[in-house]
Amino acid sequence: MHTVWKGSISFGLVNIPVKLHTATENKDIKLRQLHKECHTPINTVKVCEGCKKEVKSEDIVKAYEYSKNKFVVLDDEELEKLKKENEDKAVEIIDFVKLEEIDPIYFDRSYYMAPDSGGGKAYSLLRKALSESGKIGVARIIIRSKEQLAVVRVYKETLVMETIHFPDEVRSVVEVPNIPSEEAVVKKELDTALLLIDQLTTIFEPGKYNDEYRTELMELINEKKAANNIVTARDKQNITPNNVTDLMSALQASLDKTKLKKPSRKKTSKVKTS
Incomplete structure (x- = not known):
């Protein structure tokens, strides 16, 4: 697992050398943009508008x-x-709080924390202390030159660091448009809604959920590959001569047009001389 950050995290006088590993990955299927005519990938060009x-x-x-x-x-x-x-600052757990006190809207990215050389004992101490207390640690950390607020908690015998948004990064709910004011709810409708929630209530099992769109898209791609319904980008070497040919044709046409005009000017000049 790739290490994205190395340093140490401390609480009180306890210092733990750690390494961070990204805990999640984006599995979205990336689609390229091609030129419809020749199927060559399109590149982004930076252009000054001025x-x-x-x-x-x-x-x-x-x-x-x-x-x-x-x-x-x-x-x-x-x-x-x-x-x-900023990178010279020590990463320090500054507070301990209960996980349920932090609304999920604050959470950003997750990282697994692994002890670095000589940090195993202190790592185990913090893990045990967090488990016994039922608390999580709030810390500050610098990742890729950006200061982050983070929480440290236990997840399946592993310390996990979750970066969280600063309060001023979470937009106020007052800005959300068209939120209905408190309205009287018909008791019969509420009872029906509560009954439906009760019927659908279960234990959360992450394995039973999957990205159906990604699965179906991959199936479609594989079907097209199996049917040989594919295209190949035109070799760049084959594109250049065509462009040159088009340019030469345009230049030749311009020359031909110029030659057609020249005789008429010479004829006019001879008439004036005689």
Whole structure:
């Protein structure tokens, strides 16, 4: 399992060297965009809207737009300095809380935590302490130069770190449009809804749920492959001559058009001379 971060996490005087491994993965089927005519993959080109020119990576700078079309430019050295200063900070569990006190809307990404060299004993201590107390730890951590708020909890004998959103990153429910105000609910309708919930209530078993769209899409792709219903991108070497041919045809047509006009101008000139 690939290590995405190495460092240490501490609570009180206990310091635990750890490694983080991504706990989840996105299994969406990625579809490429092709040119309908020749089935060549389409590439994204960065174009400056002001100059109408393609821009290379080395000609791009980062900036913060503080108002419409007004920017504060930040160079790489300034950003790198902030990154290094933040990475030097210790990762520390600052509070212990109950898991049910945190609404799921705050949760972002999950990482498995594994003890690094010499960290096994302290790792086991924290795992046991969290299990016995029924609490989770709230910590701050820097991942890819971004400061994250996180919680540390036990999941199947493994410490898991969940990055969570800061409070100002969660939008207020007041901004949600068309929420109905409190209305009187007919008791018969409520009893029926509660009965339905009761009938559908079960123990959560993750294995019985699957992505039906992804499964059906993969089946469709495999059927098309089996039926040899496939296309092949045209070789780039075959595209260039066609473009050159088109260009030469256009140039030749322009020359021919020019030659047709020249005799008439010479004839007019001779008449004037005589």
